[in-house]
Amino acid sequence: MTTKVAPSLLSADFGRLHEEVKRVEEHGADWIHLDVMDGHFVPAITVGPAVAGSLRPYTKLFMDAHLMVSEPEDHIEPFVEAGVDLITIQAEATAHLDRALRKIKDLGVKAGVALNPATPPGILEYIWPLLDLVLVMSVNPGAGGQKFIPEVLPKVSCIAEQVKTRQLKTEIQVDGGVNGETAKDIVRAGATVLVAGSAIFKAENGMSLIGELKKLCR
Ligand code: DX5
Ligand code: ZN
Numbered sequence: 001m002t003t004k005v006a007p008s009l010l011s012a013d014f015g016r017l018h019e020e021v022k023r024v025e026e027h028g029a030d031w032i033h034l035d036v037m038d039g040h041f042v043p044a045i046t047v048g049p050a051v052a053g054s055l056r057p058y059t060k061l062f063m064d065a066h067l068m069v070s071e072p073e074d075h076i077e078p079f080v081e082a083g084v085d086l087i088t089i090q091a092e093a094t095a096h097l098d099r100a101l102r103k104i105k106d107l108g109v110k111a112g113v114a115l116n117p118a119t120p121p122g123i124l125e126y127i128w129p130l131l132d133l134v135l136v137m138s139v140n141p142g143a144g145g146q147k148f149i150p151e152v153l154p155k156v157s158c159i160a161e162q163v164k165t166r167q168l169k170t171e172i173q174v175d176g177g178v179n180g181e182t183a184k185d186i187v188r189a190g191a192t193v194l195v196a197g198s199a200i201f202k203a204e205n206g207m208s209l210i211g212e213l214k215k216l217c218r
Helices: 014-026 049-058 070-081 099-106 149-164 181-188 206-215
Strands: 004-007 031-037 062-068 084-091 109-114 133-137 171-175 193-196
Touching: 004 149, 004 206, 014 049, 014 206, 031 049, 049 062, 049 070, 062 070, 070 084, 070 099, 084 099, 084 133, 099 109, 109 171, 133 149, 149 171, 149 181, 181 193, 193 206
Parallel strands: 004 031, 004 193, 031 062, 062 084, 084 109, 109 133, 133 171, 171 193
Antiparallel strands: none
């Protein structure tokens, strides 16, 4: 099985986002990854549902919104209305993870949970049926361009094992510090979707990385 690539717009030129979307689409991107930060769960503030909705007419690609926001349950509807295909919430950001996931699913979009580097995978134990995606954060959320944390690799393997044993179709996404060097181990551990921001938008020849990452096989 080859790998899906989801460029993170966090490292794109915010002044011409729809052109950046077109550019990654032309280079074979599978998904568009939108990093939403609220200045509370993480110090930075990025974009909200208005930007997701503005981009929607420009691409047919699957759009996943990664909400790095406190109490994500209060922000689900506007992202659904904006037309995103999947909403991922941070496990650490709500006391009501099950309820928030059910809310996403009830509104007709796919649901994901993101785990910070120190968050153990056991938190998924009772919510597997609700999960279309598990996002393993391989940096601490808040900024692009950070160094990959290799200690999360056993967690990716553990989650991949669970998905296999339970015969689920849950995607395993890895986000943070993904580049041509780190991607091989990440895919070997079981990742099915790679998020990459700075390695695609800020590096020389970054666009060609999309094709290279897609070829990696589990
Ligand atoms: C981090 C974000 C990531 C980040 C990835 O908080 O969730 O999506 O932008 O950026 P790179 O690929 O530069 O680590
Ligand atoms: Zn992200």
